Amino acid sequence: MSTSVQRPGPECRIEQLERMAAMLRARIIENSHKTKTPHLGSCLSCVDILVALYFGTLRISPEDPRAPTRDRFILSKGHGAPALFHVLAEKGFYPKATMDAYGENGGVFSEHPPTPDHLPGIEAATGSLGHGLPLGLGMALAGRIHEYDYNVYALLSDGECNEGSVWESAMLAAAQKVERLAVVIDFNKWQATGRSEEVMALAPLTDKWRAFGWSTYEIDGHDLKALVEVLSRVPDGSGKPVAIVAHTTKGRGVSFMEDDNNWHYRIPTQDEVVIAKRELGVAQ
Amino acid sequence: MRNAFADEITKLAAEDPRIVLLSGDIGNKLFDRFKEVAPTRFFNCGVAEANMMGVAAGLALSGLRPVVYTITPFTTTRCYEQIRVDACYHSAPVVIVGTGSGLSYAELGPTHHSLEDLAILRVLPGMTVLAPCDQIELRTLLRLAFHHDGPVYMRIGKKGEPILNKELASTSITIGQAVTLRDGDHVCLIVAGPIASEAIGAAELLAAKGITARIESFHTIKPLDEKRLDRIFRRYPLVAVVEEHSRIGGLGGAIAEWRARQPSGSWAAMLSFGSDDEFMHEVGSQEYARRKYGLTADSIAEQVCAVLRQ
Numbered sequence: 001m002s003t004s005v006q007r008p009g010p011e012c013r014i015e016q017l018e019r020m021a022a023m024l025r026a027r028i029i030e031n032s033h034k035t036k037t038p039h040l041g042s043c044l045s046c047v048d049i050l051v052a053l054y055f056g057t058l059r060i061s062p063e064d065p066r067a068p069t070r071d072r073f074i075l076s077k078g079h080g081a082p083a084l085f086h087v088l089a090e091k092g093f094y095p096k097a098t099m100d101a102y103g104e105n106g107g108v109f110s111e112h113p114p115t116p117d118h119l120p121g122i123e124a125a126t127g128s129l130g131h132g133l134p135l136g137l138g139m140a141l142a143g144r145i146h147e148y149d150y151n152v153y154a155l156l157s158d159g160e161c162n163e164g165s166v167w168e169s170a171m172l173a174a175a176q177k178v179e180r181l182a183v184v185i186d187f188n189k190w191q192a193t194g195r196s197e198e199v200m201a202l203a204p205l206t207d208k209w210r211a212f213g214w215s216t217y218e219i220d221g222h223d224l225k226a227l228v229e230v231l232s233r234v235p236d237g238s239g240k241p242v243a244i245v246a247h248t249t250k251g252r253g254v255s256f257m258e259d260d261n262n263w264h265y266r267i268p269t270q271d272e273v274v275i276a277k278r279e280l281g282v283a284q
Numbered sequence: 285m286r287n288a289f290a291d292e293i294t295k296l297a298a299e300d301p302r303i304v305l306l307s308g309d310i311g312n313k314l315f316d317r318f319k320e321v322a323p324t325r326f327f328n329c330g331v332a333e334a335n336m337m338g339v340a341a342g343l344a345l346s347g348l349r350p351v352v353y354t355i356t357p358f359t360t361t362r363c364y365e366q367i368r369v370d371a372c373y374h375s376a377p378v379v380i381v382g383t384g385s386g387l388s389y390a391e392l393g394p395t396h397h398s399l400e401d402l403a404i405l406r407v408l409p410g411m412t413v414l415a416p417c418d419q420i421e422l423r424t425l426l427r428l429a430f431h432h433d434g435p436v437y438m439r440i441g442k443k444g445e446p447i448l449n450k451e452l453a454s455t456s457i458t459i460g461q462a463v464t465l466r467d468g469d470h471v472c473l474i475v476a477g478p479i480a481s482e483a484i485g486a487a488e489l490l491a492a493k494g495i496t497a498r499i500e501s502f503h504t505i506k507p508l509d510e511k512r513l514d515r516i517f518r519r520y521p522l523v524a525v526v527e528e529h530s531r532i533g534g535l536g537g538a539i540a541e542w543r544a545r546q547p548s549g550s551w552a553a554m555l556s557f558g559s560d561d562e563f564m565h566e567v568g569s570q571e572y573a574r575r576k577y578g579l580t581a582d583s584i585a586e587q588v589c590a591v592l593r594q
Contacts, residue, residue: 068346115373115374115375116345117374117375123345124342124370125374127369128365130334131338131366133335134334134335134336134338134339134341134342134366135338135339135341135342135345135370136342137335137338137342138338138339138345138350139342139345139346140342141304141339141342141343142342142343142347142348143346144324145325145343145348146347164334165332165334165338165366168330168332168334168335169332169338169339171332172329172339175330176327
């Protein structure tokens, strides 16, 4: 059975996506300031990947968020939740105004994604790293059993690749030739307290995924055209699951945040928000 | 019990296209029949239990009814966070089966013992915890587990366990409702799992001394059959809990918690039979290990007798 929702067509232009990404970055920064939510650097590094997925790749419909044949996306790096929440609001899963309650007691917008029962558009609650890929593999195997043609995408951070469960999952996905499963690695070269390469000897990351039996791609994770092109290629005909290593910059889009790991936890001041928005070309 | 599990899950999978079996690289040939019946719904997930549990939750979130099967420590302590986050937090209807539970694999050493699983599984929100005493309870509870809307953990034995309640109609077994294995007047033995056979042996030894024992199979550790507990603790002067599990946190712990919450009144005294707070460093058979921890019929009967005569 094929999915009823089609991919966004060529009318969805790359320049539009770039403007949307800048606007979303501004909202995420404002939100971080207002609600004192950390992980800003991690959110900014994956905004373009999320925009490429939600506005250029995923066959999903906010009107029918539980359609059995929909594509699935799991934010395995759950600390990027603020970015996802803004993207889902922009996509229309819930009114943008609901985001005003971000971080309020009794609300649903915490620092990590809640369960699908508590927020439309969410496929899995994450926050503890190394869970999204196994969950996604289960969803992809379910698609095979049901004979649906949906794809499952999981976004992982490079630090997350420290987790053994990621590699357990990589091996089973390859053994089962789950070609409708893709991981995107938000490869920003940092984890919470240091360079990801120094903490756990990650290199050669793309080779690792290839050695684990995956079809691999290495792209600029801020190049929306390249992202949409590669993400839409799943399944790629290799008969293998697809790993997309997306080179990114932590804190992308704001000069004083880029590649500065202090922004894993730092909260921007009001002045910094103003400067950031100016740099992003987003009106006050 | 594991053969009964393999047989029953095969029957269930033939009837229910939602059932998917995940095995952690064990059960060589055990599931050959299942693979014939449901070739697209069996996955050997390898020696990688954390991933297996996550995969199960992903299947469950996509409308399927996965059952995860491997040796108890590897399907519980090994992947506890995946059970907590992927299954329980999502209320995903995953059925987790731990085979060779308790001291079934005593001779394999503490890595293969499971004397903590009831404690750590029952604390998880939304988790149902089952310990059938024989294959009649196992088959029925397994069937019911697939109609339960949430995660279920079931610990089972290994092979060759006797059927303890041949007269019991499977239709009278329900999740959350204890089964009376025999009635008696002087003491009530509350049991969970195949260790029930030792409790039955103890009841026979006690009967020879003129003490009649009621035996209740609490195959559901969570949710506890509190109505039954209320009746038992009012009627009997002594209740003895028997489980192949640590005395900390298992069925005895659950019942002690329940008892502590009750208003003051005349409640039965309580004895708790289970393993000591230690790893068993010496080698031994299941029979040896049970004897070491006072979990044999004669040891149970002796202690019950001593307390009643005080």
